Amino acid sequence: MNDQVTISPTTLSIHLTINGRDHALEIEPRVTLLDALRDRLHLTGTKKGCDQGQCGACTVHVDGERVLACLTLAAQVEGRSITTVEGLANEDGTLHAVQAAFLEQDAFQCGYCTPGQIMSAVACIREGHAGSDDEIREYMAGNLCRCGAYPNIVAAVRQAAKELSA
C-alpha cells in the first residue's frame, strides 16, 4: 500500500474529556458528539430535539463555550474539555446557581429543553450577556422551549447572574 494514502478507518479510537473524566471510545468518524454522549457514554442529560442545530436542546460547553453537540463530530473535540449538564453541580451534589435558580423560578415544565437552557444560561452569564431582561431574552433565544417557560427562564438567569456576581 502506498504510504501516502491512508484508507479511512471504519472506526476511530478517541479519548474525550467529559466533566473532568477521560472516556475512551471506538466510534465511526460520522458519530456526532451528541450521539456519542447519549448512545455510547449513556450521558443522556444532553437532549436531542432536532438533530439539525435548530433547537439548542443539545447545548454543551467545549472549553467553556456553548456548542451544539448535534452539529459537532465527537472526533472534533478530542483533547478539549467538554462539560455537560451532568457535570455542572458540585461533587457533593450542591447545585450550580443557575440550576438552583431554574428550580426556584420554575423555569421548566417537561424538562426536555432544560439541560440545554441551563448550559446556555451558564455561558450567557459568563459571556456578560445577562445585563438586562432584554439582553437575556436575546442571548437565550437560541434555545427553544415549547412548554413556554421563557419568562421564568429570564427570571432564573437574572437571579443566577446576580448571585454569581455577588
Added chain:
Amino acid sequence: MTVHDMKHAASDSARLEAVGGRLSRVDGPAKITGAAKYAFEQQLDGLTHAVLVGATIAAGKVTAIDTRAAETAPGVLAVLTPDTIMELRGASDWFGNPPALSTYCPLAREVTFSGQHVAAVVAETFEQAVAAAALVKVWYDETPAIVDLSDGKAGDGIAIEAMTKEWGDAQAAFAEAPVRICAAYNTPREFQAAMEPHGLIARWQGDELTIWEPSQWLDGMARTYAEWFGVPFENVRLVSPYIGGGFGSKALALAHSAVAAAAAKMLGRPVKLVLNRPQNFTSYGGRAATRQTVAIGADRDGKIQSIVHRGVNETAVDGMWVEPLGSVTSIMYATPNFSSKQNVVRVNTVVPGAKRAPGENPSAFGIECAIDELAHELGIDPLEMRLINYAEQDPHTKKAWSTRQLREAFAAGAEAFGWAKRSPQPRSMRDGHQLIGWGVAAGTYPVRRAHGEAVVKILADGSVEVESSSIDMGQGTYTILAQTAAETVGVPVSQVSVKLGDSHFARAGVTGGSRLAGVMTGAVYKAAGQALDELVGLALSDPRSPFQALQANTLVVQDGRIASPRGEGPELSIAEFLSAVGRDQIEAKGDTLPVNTTPEQRYKNYTTIAMSIPHTEGDWSRYSWCAHFVEVRVDEDFGTVRVSRVVSALDSGRLYNPKLAESQWKGGIIMGIGQALLEEGIVDRRHGRIVNGNFADYMLPTNADIPDIQTISVGIPDPHSSALGGKGVGELAIVGIAPAIANAVFHATGKRVRDLPITLEKLI
C-alpha cells in the same frame, strides 16, 4: 437563624407543601441535573436502531422497493417493506370501536400523504441505519393529490351532523337584526412541536412486550399494542417516566410505534426508533387547518339577537378528525337564536390530531374576533360589548354554570392592564413609528372528567408511596400528587415519593383535555384517606398498639407523627408505630368509580375514552374561563408585529399548586402568541409536502419573542367539577390569545386580519 425564624420557616414550609401551596417541582432536581431518564433513553443490551423511509408523493401506489443496497450496507440487520414486515391485527379506536379491517400494515402500499412510512431499516447503530435508509429506492405510481382546503379538488366535504347546534330561528333573526356583521376566519395547519421527538424502544421477552415510549396514555396505548400483536393486555408494559412535552400528540400508539414493535419481534432484539424532526411533522397529526364564517346580528345597543356559524376542518383521506369549531361559539355569549354546523374535508394529509385545546382554540378565534368586529361597528368598547352579552347560564344547554368567574376575570384583567386608558379609535395610539394596539378576548375550556385509581402505601420507615399509571409531561403531576398524599396522610412532602408512568401501576385514563389533575388528586385523596383510616384503625384496635389503652375514638397524624387529638398519651412516629405493631406496610387502592363497576367497565374506562363524564352532566355546565388583555406594537413601515404586554385573568377553580399552574397558563399564552404571529404548516402544491417541517422554517416563539406576562387567578373552588375543587388548567390559557392579538392588531392598524398567522405581508 433565630428560633423565631425557624418556627416561621416551619409554618412557611407547611403552607408551601399543602394542597394549594407554591411547592417547587418535586421532579425538578432530576430534570435540572440531567438525571431524569426519559422513556427512550433507557440503555438495553443488544439494542438495535431503526430508521424510517417516508413516501415522497402524497397520493398513489408504491410499485417497487429496491432494498438490495440497504441490505448489504454495514451493520444492517433488516430492511422492512410492506411485503416483509409481519402482519399485525387491526386495533380498536380510542372509543373502543372495533377496527374496520382485521389486519394492519404500518408500512404503506397505498400512499395517502407525503412522508407516510413505506419502509424501515434496522441496523446495529443509529448511524448505520440512517446511512442505509438513504439507500432504499422506492418507485411510485403517483396520482393527483388534494393538498389542502384551498385545493380546487377539495370540495365542500362531509357534513358532521353531531356538530350541529341550533336553537331559535337564527337565519331569520339575523336577517331582521338592525346591525349585522359576517366574516370568514381561517387557521392554518399547526403542529404540537414538543421538544422531545416521538419515538420508542420495544423489547419482546417471549410473548411479553415492554415499550419505553413517551406517552400521555399508557393504558390506552398498551391496549393498542396488545390488539396489534394478539397478546393479553397484561402482557404489554408501557414505561414513560418523563415526557418531553406532548400537547395532545402523544396519546396514541402510531404507525411508527407498530413498526418498532414488529421489528423487535421479527429480530428477537430490542429496537429503538425515534422520528427525526422532519418526520415529526408528517408522522402524526397536528391541528387541522380550519375555516369558519361567523355572522352576528345585534340590536343597536349591542345586544346579540342571532349567531350563525359555519365551520370546516381538514381531515385525512383515510381517517377522520373533527375539530369542534362551534364549541366556544355556542356558549360564550347569550343569544336567543343560534345555528352552528360543520363539515370536514378530506385532503392528503396524515390524520390531524389533538393540539392544545382542539376545537375551543380555533372556535374562539372566530367568535372572539367577530364580537370585536361587532363592537367596532357599533362604537362600543369591546370589553363592554362582552359584558352586555354576558351569558348568565349555558346558552346551549340552559343549565347553570357550576362556577363562572369570567366577569371577575374581565374586571381584574382590565384593572391590571389599565384598559380604561384605551383610546377607542384604531391607529390612535403610537410610540414613534410604532403603532400601539390594545386588544381583549375571552377563552374557555370544558371541565372534562373521568375516573382514576391510585395506590397509596405507608411504608415501614414512615414514608408514603403513591403509584399511578398517569404521567407528568410538565404539568406537575408528581408534585401535586405528593402534596395531596402528604396533606391527606399527614406527613411532610419530603417523606412522599410518587411513582408514575408505568402501566403496571394502578390504572389511569388519558392525560388530555386538562382532566388529569382533577381526576388524580381525587383518586389519591381517596386512596390516601383509606390508608390513613387503616393506620388509625390499627393504632386504636391492635393489641400491640401503644394507643390501644387510650380508648380513644380517633387519633391525629401530623408531620409524620401519631398522637391523640388532645395530646394525652403517647406520641409516635409512623415508623415507630408500625414497628410496634409488627407491620411492614399499609397499602390502599382507591378509585373514583362507582362501587358496582365491573372489571370490563374498568378496562373500558382506562383504555378508551368512552366512559368520560360529560361536562354538562346533571344540573351543571362546567367550564374554566379566562380573559386576555394584549398590547401589540406594529412597525408602521414594515408591518412587523410584536406582542409587548399580556395580562390574563383566569378561572381554573381552585389551584392545587399556583406556581405550577401559572407556568402552564404562561405556556398556553406563549403557544398562542406563536399561533397568532408565527406558526403555519406550508404545503407544497405539487406534491403535497410540508416544506417547512423543521424548527428553522416552522417558527416557534423564542425567548426574544415573549414579553412580560402577568397571570391573575380569579378562580374559586368548584365542588361540581372535581373532588378538591379545581377545574382545567393546561389548555385554557391558549384559548383566546390569538383573537386578543388579532383584535389588538386591528386597534393598532385599522386592518382586520382574519387569517392566521398575522404576518407582515398581510399588514402592508
